[in-house]
Amino acid sequence: MDTLSEMLALGDIMARVKALRVPADALTWHRFSGSLLLVLLVLLFLSGAFMAFYYSPAPGAAYDSVDYALYSVPFGDVIKGVHHYGWNIFLIVLGLHLVRAFIVAAYKSPRQLIWVSGVLTLLLIPALIITGDLLPWDQNGFWTTQVRISIIASVPLVGDFMVRLIQGGPLTGIVALTRFYVLHILFLPALLIILIVIHFHFLKTRGLSEPLFKKGSQSKTISFFPQLINRWLLLFLAVTLVLGVLSWYWPAPLGDPADPTDSTFVPRPEWWVLSLNQLVTIFKGSLTVIGSVIIPGGLVVLLLALPFLDTSPDRHPARRKKVVLTAIVVAIILLGLSVMGYNEHFNGNVS
């Protein structure tokens, strides 16, 4: 080991890494969502990058290439499954990560920017999902994209321009698919990495939030290498195994090839977007802008501004009644909208 690091002239870096100490509770049984997100992200990047080996971004050929990768390439179904289940679980864990940070008020000074960079990461995920869903060029991806595009187009003034910008024209064809592909595999992941680096930068300089009930464990530290790395690698192994087995037993879905002339296909919104979709359904006609822009935009602004609105030093939820209550009301409304949306799109008789 030592001779190797000497040969590679890594001595300096090795010494710094070895000297690095992190709080003992950086990755424990009760604080793991961040590390789990990082595991899932690595798996998403790996599976995504490798899926690109067998993908050609042209309508028709895209479907055939995904079909080929899924069924004719060894481990194809596992790789696609890991990506598919991976992002679903990533989004859930990200939500929990945010909820936890909210409950323990981890966004408070001096950690405002940890929260802000985290929320920005969350906002990037829908862009990744929207661009990713079209790539297999199957019926569901195509028609879901049509619905999303028409929601974007309904934004006053800039809607039409935005649609043309995203798709590279008015049609969801080869130009749009190529754009979505490049955004999905290059630009958006790069942005995601930048945001996460920022997140970690503030995390390192401002430190982890202390436990709500101080028991003196705060000062304990462990070594970054090998202690923290080993814990993380164990988590990585476990998650990879579980996702791999899942994907093997329940292969990721691939619908029928997209048929832009098929008027009978009814796309159904994905679970994470049910509440927003329902907003668009509630605010019709000239009010669409309320459901498609004002309310979601307001929520985003509220989330981003939270550390600067709730500035009291109190961190215990019981002493932040106003903020917690507001959040609960918003959460209940979103959940209610999702249930309404679910009933309409999944239980309702679509005749």
Add this chain to the structure above:
Amino acid sequence: MSRKAILSIIICLMLFGSGIFIGADKVSAAAKQTVTAAKVKSAPTGLADPAWQKAKAVEVPFEGKEKFAGQKTAVTTKAVYTGDGIYFKFDWKDPTKSVTKGAWKFDGQKWSHQKGNEDRISLLFEIERIDKFATKGCAVVCHVPAGKTAKDGKFGTTSPAEKGDLWHWKAARSDPAGFADDTWLTQISEEKGGRKSDAGKGGDQKNMTADKSKPMYMPAPGKKLAAGNVLLVAHAVEIKDYTGFKAGDTVTYRMPKMPVGSRADIKAISRHTDGGWSVILFRKLDTGHDDDVAFNPRKKYNFAMALFDDSGDEDSYDSEVLTLQFSR
């Protein structure tokens, strides 16, 4: 491990559980019917085999075209599969068993062809993806030139890259030999449709003399007629003496050959009783032939069916496109 640890593990499992639930393929079009092939340990050997009880019956609606326009019928479809074979079972109502296919009849003076065609059922799968077959079904492979009637319609794909696998069970011309004709579909040509026979030999042979006035063959001594009183080529012997025939005697006109090679991939078992047909078609999941679709039980397939009730190619009942999937 502390209580906290156990709690964390439970939370993790719930997370993954919800991930699967949410990520599962619930987002599918409502309209398309799905036939699910049930996994069975041993292959069904006949129509009454208990293996069929494992498969869910799907009532597939068919709509009449041309001569049958406005009429509807239905085929009860089941499918099972084993480690290496796939088995379909079709039941449909048809009070008349039609296996005539122009069979010869002797009136005491001369021979003539009887009126009557045959019953058939056909299935079309994709070997290489046929554009929009998954959503439009057989409609994308039927081409009727502008201003012509369905009789001039051609059956085929629009490019040689698109390949279909056409299973063609014929009550008179393939079933008596115990097969369905294994054919495939490619690009339509100017003259003919895109229907091709799989590699190998098969089909039927016309039983007639050079002047087309009378049959040339009859059952060889000691050979019985096959199902539907059909004479197989293998059992035929040249007629030396026509004086032995009496008025009212009939002889098969289209004699089924024993298929060989890739054309012999699809075997058939059938029965006509209680006013309907019951037909089993079965094949290897993967025949290894490039004129056949290779079934991978992890994958879903599109297929469509057509039914012919004592009729020619233009008069049929057609199904919508269906999904075939394999249960675990």
Add this chain to the structure above:
Amino acid sequence: MKRNGKAESISSDRRAFIKTAALCGGAISLAGIPLAGYFISPALKKGTGKWVDFGVAEDLTPGSIEMLSYEFMVKDGWQVLPQRGFVWAKTEAAGNIQIFSSTCTHLACNVIWREDEKIFECPCHSGRFDINGRPLAGPPTRPLSVLEHKIEDENLLVYLTF
């Protein structure tokens, strides 16, 4: 002297910063403007339309709603593809024709005419429109768009935008 030296170092710091900032700005605009233009350009193009021929206008049956399918070639970026779809023609008396777009005004699904109920129905969210394209039920609030049409040499031409 000392003080002077400090001031000098501050001003030289500032000068260095301004220099770097200027270079940075130059680099960003030099590389960024063409790159942004490269990415944005398709969005600046206006939508185009086309008169599509639907055949002899008198073939339409008065008093009925008929689906008229179209197919024409469209250039999407570098790929020429057939654009297929359909419109609904409402014919009252001969010559009195209205063409409805099949696109639901809610979320761009295709509406289907239901002869038994005399309504247009959108299968996606159960939106309904009456025979004149006015919204009846469900999420849509705007009527189906009426497409411009004309009759030339007895043929029905409809202006389709894309």
